[in-house]
Amino acid sequence: MEAFDALMGGFAIALQPTTLLWGFVGCFIGTLVGVLPGIGPALTIALLLPLTYHVPATSMFVMFAGIYYGAAYGGSTTSILLNTPGESAAVVTALEGNKMARNGRAGQALATAAIGSFVAGTIGTLALTFFAPLVVDAALAFGPAEYFSLMVLSLVAVSAVLGNSMLRGLVALGLGLLLGMVGIDLQTGQPRFTFGRPELLDGIEVTVAAVGLFAVGEALYLAWQGRETKTGEVMKLSGSLWMSKQDWARSWKAWLRGAFFGFPIGAMPAGGAELPTLLSYYTEKKLSKHPEEFGHGAIEGVAGPEAANNAAAAGVLMPLLTLGIPTSATAAIMLSAFEGYGIQTGPQLLSQQGGLVWTLIASLYIGNVILLILNLPLVSLWVKLLKIPPPWLYAGIIVISTAGVYGAGNSVFNVGLLFVFGLLGYLMRRFDFPAAPLIVGLILAPMAEQSMRQALTISQGEWSTFFTRPLSGSLMAVAALLLIVPPLWKQWRHLQAR
Amino acid sequence: MTPVRLALLLLGVCGVAAWQLTVIPPSLMQMTVGPVLAPAAIVAALTVVALLYGLSAWRGRQVDLSQEAGQEALPGSTTRMLSLLGGGVAFIALVIPLGFVLPGTLCGMCIARAFDAPFNGKSLLICGLIAGVFWFVFARLLGVGLGPALPWLF
Numbered sequence: 240m241e242a243f244d245a246l247m248g249g250f251a252i253a254l255q256p257t258t259l260l261w262g263f264v265g266c267f268i269g270t271l272v273g274v275l276p277g278i279g280p281a282l283t284i285a286l287l288l289p290l291t292y293h294v295p296a297t298s299m300f301v302m303f304a305g306i307y308y309g310a311a312y313g314g315s316t317t318s319i320l321l322n323t324p325g326e327s328a329a330v331v332t333a334l335e336g337n338k339m340a341r342n343g344r345a346g347q348a349l350a351t352a353a354i355g356s357f358v359a360g361t362i363g364t365l366a367l368t369f370f371a372p373l374v375v376d377a378a379l380a381f382g383p384a385e386y387f388s389l390m391v392l393s394l395v396a397v398s399a400v401l402g403n404s405m406l407r408g409l410v411a412l413g414l415g416l417l418l419g420m421v422g423i424d425l426q427t428g429q430p431r432f433t434f435g436r437p438e439l440l441d442g443i444e445v446t447v448a449a450v451g452l453f454a455v456g457e458a459l460y461l462a463w464q465g466r467e468t469k470t471g472e473v474m475k476l477s478g479s480l481w482m483s484k485q486d487w488a489r490s491w492k493a494w495l496r497g498a499f500f501g502f503p504i505g506a507m508p509a510g511g512a513e514l515p516t517l518l519s520y521y522t523e524k525k526l527s528k529h530p531e532e533f534g535h536g537a538i539e540g541v542a543g544p545e546a547a548n549n550a551a552a553a554g555v556l557m558p559l560l561t562l563g564i565p566t567s568a569t570a571a572i573m574l575s576a577f578e579g580y581g582i583q584t585g586p587q588l589l590s591q592q593g594g595l596v597w598t599l600i601a602s603l604y605i606g607n608v609i610l611l612i613l614n615l616p617l618v619s620l621w622v623k624l625l626k627i628p629p630p631w632l633y634a635g636i637i638v639i640s641t642a643g644v645y646g647a648g649n650s651v652f653n654v655g656l657l658f659v660f661g662l663l664g665y666l667m668r669r670f671d672f673p674a675a676p677l678i679v680g681l682i683l684a685p686m687a688e689q690s691m692r693q694a695l696t697i698s699q700g701e702w703s704t705f706f707t708r709p710l711s712g713s714l715m716a717v718a719a720l721l722l723i724v725p726p727l728w729k730q731w732r733h734l735q736a737r
Numbered sequence: 738m739t740p741v742r743l744a745l746l747l748l749g750v751c752g753v754a755a756w757q758l759t760v761i762p763p764s765l766m767q768m769t770v771g772p773v774l775a776p777a778a779i780v781a782a783l784t785v786v787a788l789l790y791g792l793s794a795w796r797g798r799q800v801d802l803s804q805e806a807g808q809e810a811l812p813g814s815t816t817r818m819l820s821l822l823g824g825g826v827a828f829i830a831l832v833i834p835l836g837f838v839l840p841g842t843l844c845g846m847c848i849a850r851a852f853d854a855p856f857n858g859k860s861l862l863i864c865g866l867i868a869g870v871f872w873f874v875f876a877r878l879l880g881v882g883l884g885p886a887l888p889w890l891f
Contacts, residue, residue, distance in 0.1 A: 293880045407799075410747065410790055413783030417754055420779060424772040427764040431776055432757045455825075462821045462851035464803075465811035630854035634845035635867050637821075641828055641844060642837070642871050646881035651829045658825040665818075670743055671800050688775040695769045 242372050249597030253605055258301050261294075262602050265302035266609045269309020273329075274317055274621045278454065278636055280310035281568040281678070284576065285449035286643035291579040297595055299580075301602040303573055304556075308360060308603065311512070311552045312610045315352040315545050316621045319345060329548065331516040335533065335540030342536045350482050351490045351538055352545040353614040358491075359498035359546030360607040363553025366502045367560075368600055371589065374561040378586035381562075383693035384704045386585075388714035390687040393564050395718040396507075398676040405725060407672045414663075415680020418443050425685070426692065438652040445575040447644055448681055449568065451657045452674045454640040456664015458633045463665065490542040493523050497546025505554020507566070512551035519543035553603065560588060560596055563686075568678040575682055740799035744791030751784040821851035836885040837876070841868030 252258055272283045284303050291299055314329030319336035332352060339348040381389070394416075398408035421432040422442030433439040482490065500515040500522070523539040524530060533540055558564040563584030565571035577584050582592055589596050614621075644657045667674060698704035706712045758780060764771045793799050802808050824847030831840035845864030850856050869886070876883040 289881050290879055403800075406786060406790055406793060409786045410783070413779065413786055414750075416779045417750075417776075417783055420776045426768065427766055427772045429762050429764060429772045431761050431772060432754065434757070458848065458851075459818055459821055462817040462848075463810050463814045464808070465814060465817055465853070628854075630849035630852035630860075631863055631867070633852055634849040634854075634864055637824065637848045638841050638845045638864070638867050639871050641825070642841065642875055642881075642883060645828075645832065645837075646875055646883045649882055649884065651832060654825065654829050654832075658822060661825075662822075666738070666743060669738075669802055670740055671802055684775075684779070691775065692768075692770045700769045 242368055245593060245597045246368055246601060248594065249599070249601035250604075252297060252594065252598040253301060253601040258298055258598065258602070259605070261298040261302040262305045262606055263609055265305020266309040266606050266613055267305075268302075269306035269311075270313035270316075270610065270613055270617075270621065271309075271624065272306065273310035273313020273315075274624055275627075275632065279569075280307050281449055281572050282453040282640075283310070284569060284572045285446045285453075286640060288446045288572070288576055288579060289643060289647040291576055296580045296582065297598050299576065300573075300595060300599050303576065304599055304602050305606045305609070307556075307569055307573075308549070308552055308606045309610055309613075311360075311549050312353065312356050312614050313621065314548070315356070315541075316349065316614075316618065317625060319348045319352065319541070320622060321625055329516075329545075330513070331520045331544040332541055332548075334520065335537050338534070338536035339538065339541065344536065344538075347482050347486055347538065348536075348541050349618055350615060351486065351542045353611055354482075355490065355494040355497065355542045355546040356549040356614075357607050357611040358494045359501060360549040360553060360610075361604065362495075362498040363502045363505070363550035364600065364603040364607065366550075367553050367557055367603070370506075371557060371561050371596075371600075374557065375586045375589045378562050381586065381710070382708075383690045383697065384708050384711040385714065387687055387690040387694055388705055388711040388718070389562065389564060390683050390690065392714045392718040392721075393558075393566060394676070394680060394683060394687070395721050397566065397679050398673075399721050399725060403671055405722075407670070408676050411667065411672045411674065412676035412680045415677035416684045418448065418677070419681045419684025420688075425689070436652075438650065442685070443656070443681065444644075444647060444653060445572060445678070445682060446647055447653050447656050448660050449572055449678055450640045450644055451660020452664035452667065452677065453568075454636050455658060455661025456668055456674075458637055459661050459665035460668040461629070461633070463669075486538055489527075489529075489538050493519070493539040493543035494546040496522060496526075497543040497548075498550040500543075501547035501550025501552075502554040505551030506557040507554075512548045512555075515547040515551050516544035519547040556603075559584075560599070561586060563588065565679055565682060568675040571675075571679045571682045738801075740794035740801055741791065744787060744794050747787035747790065748784070751780060751787055754780045754783070817851045817853075820847050824848045824851075832884065834888065836887045837872045837883045838865070838868045838886045841872065844868075 253262065268283060269280060272278045272280060283306050315332050315336065318329040318333035319340050322333050322337040336348045336352065339345065394412055398412040399405045421439055423430055423440050430440060497519040500519045501512070504515040505512060520540055520543060523543040524533045527533065527537060527539050529537060555567050555570050558566050559570045559574060563574065565574045574584060641654055641657065644653050647653065664674065694704055706715055758773060758777055761773050790799065803810055824844040827847060828840045828844040831843065842861065842865040845867050846856060846860045849860050849864060854860050872883055872886050875881040
């Protein structure tokens with residue numbers, strides 16, 4: 240009941256015209272970046288971080304939430320009409336969605352994706368509303384040792400589970416942690432890894448790293464390939480946007496199942512949105528009364544994964560808002576935005592900044608409605624955006640990236656660093672290293688070090704504190720299992736195959 | 738570049754990081770954990786995973802997506818990359834003396850060139866418009882400090 244009252248307070252603020260306007264702007268930008276290739280929510284939020292000095296925290300986070308949800312909605316449009324997912328979680332949608340579009344049912348595919356996103360996004364937000372206070376209550380028992388172990392678990396999970404190779408994930412994580420150590424040590428005031436450059440004393444800006452890796456890195460890779468000079472084939476928006484009675488009957492259960500896959504997996508460290516969308520797709524394929532349609536444009540194959548994707552987006556906010564632990568690149572950058580406002584994250588966030596958190600959650604409900612309204616009637620506008628020729632699209636993305644980084648501190652050094660990170664992003668893209676562990680490592684490294692030092696100070700230098708305290712020890716054990724079990728499993732399957 | 742060379746590059750980074758560890762000044766405060774421990778642990782761990790990556794690459798088990806069918810670079814890849822990076826260098830060199838819009842335009846033109854758009858009046862016009870609009874939205878409407886649009890204006 241307490242959560243409900245707090246949520247109503249959040250609605251009172253979120254429904255104020257100014258906050259609503261920021262939410263609308265966020266949803267619009269989010270859908271735009273979800274639709275456009277080469278630009279995602281993490282990059283967009285990173286670019287908008289310089290605004291944190293000029294806009295009140297509530298408005299800014301409502302806009303960020305709109306961008307985050309909007310990108311999850313917008314990704315489906317490119318999957319369905321262009322067979323090019325705007326973001327990784329929309330890959331599965333392309334399997335059936337593009338086939339539906341080729342069969343002249345693009346309208347119905349877009350409709351089931353949008354309505355499913357609305358339904359699942361709302362279910363996910365409801366779960367966030369009622370489970371977040373419970374997680375906070377549990378987390379208040381955490382000491383520095385438990386926090387350190389939780390961060391280790393998150394870092395290991397993001398690196399070992401995401402991506403195609405644990406080894407490459409761990410290399411990316413190591414680089415991120417190393418970059419997170421750059422700058423003045425907050426406890427002793429000693430400079431580390433600064434090469435004597437005063438510009439590095441404050442550490443490496445998350446904006447510079449994220450924008451360099453995601454925007455400049457992607458542009459460099461595509462320019463190097465030289466295959467992106469023409470826009471792809473955009474399917475015509477044929478057929479009505481209205482779903483038939485049969486379409487509704489085949490979609491609604493898939494939406495609900497997708498939501499129940501998406502939220503819990505999204506809330507886990509490294510759960511992400513890719514796994515639940517895949518699980519949802521295969522479940523729908525298994526349960527469908529028309530399995531022969533899969534691979535040729537089955538509506539359940541769009542409805543389920545799209546719902547799972549949006550519910551996962553709500554799930555990812557759970558560890559961020561309750562524990563201060565980011566489990567994706569976007570969440571990591573949002574965490575950095577909290578730091579930009581001087582807001583301490585973790586379980587205290589809900590008690591100390593309750594107004595902000597509940598307004599943010601209320602804005603998610605409102606954002607779902609805005610996105611449903613935005614997505615379907617404006618679909619022809621989104622289709623037009625897909626026809627922007629790549630030279631102007633990437634010129635725009637890199638100029639806005641450069642402007643964002645330069646504007647954050649009027650530092651040409653940071654612009655240079657942006658292009659260095661771009662080169663790193665190009666190499667990571669080419670050699671298939673995941674970017675999320677690097678970003679999460681960069682942000683969590685100083686926090687993890689701080690918790691480790693506090694825990695060791697309390698335990699008078701006893702390292703066993705991380706393993707003998709029950710909760711901390713359990714978290715460490717799970718982290719160790721995540722590192723050990725997948726390679727053993729792979730080896731076992733390899734032996735079985737022989 | 739190959740995965741083996743990338744592994745060597747990574748090991749080079751580890752070497753530089755290890756050298757930087759040695760120049761961290763000792764803490765003047767008595768503490769349980771000093772400023773070197775965490776960075777040293779990270780450098781050690783990164784060295785181990787870089788070595789494992791190198792070993793795996795040497796055995797041919799690491800991927801280079803550019804070797805996959807349909808992913809390889811078309812002729813002129815170095816020129817295109819240099820064009821894109823040149824845009825960044827131009828921006829860095831010119832933004833302080835010339836304000837935001839002219840270097841932004843030149844940067845945009847170089848990037849468009851990297852995607853095979855000719856370096857002509859149309860490119861100048863479109864990139865000028867992009868830089869001008871972004872300057873107006875960021876600097877004027879949102880108050881982000883991008884400096885003057887042009888050196889003789891604002």
